[in-house]
Amino acid sequence: MGDWGPVFVAVVLFILLTPGLLVQIPGRSRVVEFSSFNTSGPSILVHSLIFFTLISILLLAAGAHVYIG
Secondary structure, X not given: OEEXXXXXXXXXXXXXXXXXXXXXXXXXXXXXXEOOOOOOHHHHHHHHHHHHHHHHHHHHHOOOOOEEO
């Protein structure tokens, strides 16, 4: 059918790296805040850079593949 590895990796990383859901770097009052359910411009930028770095490593270097069918 197709290669679902990149889709799975992207969805999992997106959920885990949503600012304020599990962790927020930088936080509003501290460097790291856990489960604050808040976000800010700098935290969106930091989480986007972390997402880009991890997805690049996992998809290009590690070659994550999940074939169904």
